[in-house]
Amino acid sequence: MKAQKNIEYKATSNACKLCSPLGASLVFRGIEKSMPLLHGSQGCSTYIRRYLISHFNEPVDIASSNFTEETTIFGGGANLKIAVQNIIKQYDPELIGVATTCLSETIGDDVPLILRDYNKNDSGKLSPAIVSVSTPSYSGTHIDGFHGAVKATVDTIAEKGNIEAKHVNIFPNMLSPEDLRHLKDIFFDFGAEHIMLPDYSQTLDGPLWSEYQKIPEGGTTVKQIASMGDAAASIEFGRILAEEESAGKLLKKKFQVPCYSLGIPIGVNETDVFFNALSTITGKPVPEKYVQERGRLIDAYADGHKYVFEARAVVYGEEDLVIGLASFLSEIGIVPVLCASGGESGHLKNKLCQVIPDFETRGIEALEGVDFVDIGDAAKKLSPDFLIGSSKGYKIAREINKPLIRVGFPIHDRMGGARILHIGYKGTQQLFDTISNIIIASKQDASSVGYTYM
Amino acid sequence: MEPMRKETTEYEEKTDNWKDIDPKKVKQEIMEKYPPKVARKRSKHFVINKKVDDENYTEIQANVRTIPGIISQRGCCYAGCKGVVMGPTRDIINLTHGPIGCGFYSWLTRRNQTDPSTTPDGHNFMTYCFSTDMEEREIIFGGEKKLKAAIQEAYDIFKPKMISVFATCPVGLIGDDIHSVTREMEKKLGITIFGFSCEGYKGVSQSAGHHVANNGLFQHVIGLDDTVKEGDYKVNLLGEYNIGGDAFLIEDLFERCGITLISTFSGNSSVDHFSNSHTADLNLIMCHRSINYVADMMEQKYGIPWLKINFLSAEATSRSLRKIAEYYGDQKLIDRVEEVIAEEMPAVEKAQAEIRPRLEGKLAMMFVGGSRAHHYQELFKEIGMITIAAGYEFAHRDDYEGRHVLPKIKVDADSRNIEELDVQKDPEKYNPRIDKKELEAEERHGVRLKDYEGMMPDMEEGDYVIDDISQYETEKLIETYKPAIFCAGIKEKYMIQKHGIPMKQLHSYDTGGPYAVYKGAVNFYYEMDRMINSKVWDHIKAPWEKSPELSAMYAYE
Ligand code: SF4
């Protein structure tokens, strides 16, 4: 449930959130041979494609049922069926992920019903799996669309077979392709079989093509998703997600798969919890490689803490990312003076208190449901040393003349948004080095003498 | 600086043979992959350029709705209205009435530039994105109250001269009356406030939104300020959006020629300029598609004639300047224009001589916009490159075949739902700038008025002209021709680069530009050379893929 909002009207200027079908499209792009289809006017799908494309620097196809004026009067059933038909003929997908838009939601199209009819009409021919998810943007943000699509996919496809399965399900939240690759490495090094949903590590960050790919290679297979009901356990990242109906909890309810709800593993604390859980689930010790990574990270903390200590940061983004980043920042002595999100779960502050024990005494502000004008106003008062979040904070960074460290989504004014590693000891190491160096560089640039030694 | 040279690659050898490819066969192969119904439809949009008689080229189907499930690059009516036409004006508060996404996605993504120091109040709201951010409550109970509050809030904080409101799809559906709200708020606040009914489902592409925006500007803004500025040759520039600073260069050129620019729709633009634009004596149209409506309406109401011009490429710029000078027929201007051309051309010719040998004969394809895919062909021609395939996302038939087909265009249901204003001569402000006979003959001093011949006559027979090209057709063309460069927008960008082919964004210019007039043309030549001849293309194949012996060596060692 969303927190009750006070009824005083307020416009949003420079939003710190995107709309739900974007999150859903991202998930469907992380399933093998799958095609996202937005049920509504073509503008939504064109806009969303553009946003995903400019972050990932990859082609992103999202189909639309192309509403017209008459469709808005008579309902979108016919258009949706034609769209599904044309997608099947052109792309031959194994899954079509249908997400609604504000328009079809307002009209009240019953997508599952329309598609059930469709399957009947088309009987005889093997049709792809169709997953539909309701994603009205007027109640929720892109992250709700993301989790909604993961859950709908699992709900539609996962089953319980009879095999003695030992694999682990991992629901990673909205991370970067580089993060997803790192996660896969970790599972591999643990010798633990896993199924990750979604997995856009290749579909949205792949090599050059030697020939045309109708749908980019990679992604979780439909077969794998089907076997998620057989897993030994599920892990899902996100302390906010832990409060919501999620895919992991659904599998627990339906098929009694134990579910570990953890924070996004950024920083030593949260990453330790993750490795611990993996060790427990698999019954294996943490591989030496990661023991070393952790060791190097702590060594770097010891060397660098004096440069970052007491620095002040403004953190913004999806609530779960904000919690992960804030947890990491505060463990190295940086005060995340402002933790802000366009999301509005009602749990942000609470969860921040869990990961930042001295939250109250530090005077940290946690703001939910805010836009960049609010964030800018608060930032100006809090005199931070840097901002950390997506490209969208650049306007504020420029106004207050402080550096912006780009993480999360969307990053459309730099290269390599898809290759930022945020998680694990290794990701934390990279964040730590980046942040320390930005702080050191600011001092260096401000000094009248051009020191080249620290 | 001399760019790093690259070796000749495999596909370049292939490029030389492109003339042997039969376009009809290529088309046939592409169409065969579609379901029959889709093929029938697409084949009318996918034409091989051919002159059928003195006046006409092969008919192309355009401005009809995209088929559900076929991925196109088109945007919606709202995108055309808010993002394209209204967006680049710095001192209007553009407020999106709808859920958050629509507004968010149109937030400063076009790299329009603006210089607020040239209007006295220095207002610049372009870096902002205002939205009513509708929530479930408003969808159920209506959003007019929230809209009112948002207008009030924007006014209180920024004290703008004008606020415009844009309706998104759900708004049309729940029946919010944005026009009565804006009227009420206009009365209350005493500034210009009005709304656009540009719900995304209207029309078939962003083109509908251009029309809606043109209507709005014409009804609510143009003509508000009658101050007549000094200047012998007063013009408006229509359809120039100042991407990458193009308009700055054009402004500078005009100034040197002694031409006074009253208003640009809409690049480096201000409401002040719009309000005053009816005092100009000539309208110049850059992007025909997005803005010809305003030009027509201004002619009817105020008596201002219009000319089609183009400032992309040196050749086109000189031609356009001469056309303007001829139109006025004033020797002072004619001489001044020649002087300016003479000053500019040596640098242009020098650059052409340098670049041409490196790019001569290479192929270009461009699919973008409603005029750019035409304009840029001339730039490529100046460095010896050949455009063999071009088309638009949201153009109409007249943009391809020329305005003489206008009477023949069928108006379908999708276009009918965009209002056509009934424009009459203004009883006080109508002032024919030229002789009635000239106006009727649509010609003055040998210069054709209101004339645009479209893209087809400027392309060779046998070239591809493709409307609303699909992803699949793009892929096939690339595979078949391996062009040296492909120009399009962000949505195609990475798919093309995935094939190891240089891609230039002609909507937002990547981070480059300006490319307009002479300086911009030179800039563009060098940039094409750097992109097409970049060394990165040498690394596409790993050594073991390039020569089998080598891979054998790796294997046995
Ligand atoms: S209508 Fe809804 S789904 Fe479409 S772009 Fe707007 S917010 Fe997103």
Ligand code: SF4
């Ligand atoms: S909801 Fe309508 S107006 Fe908004 S982006 Fe989608 S098509 Fe365009």
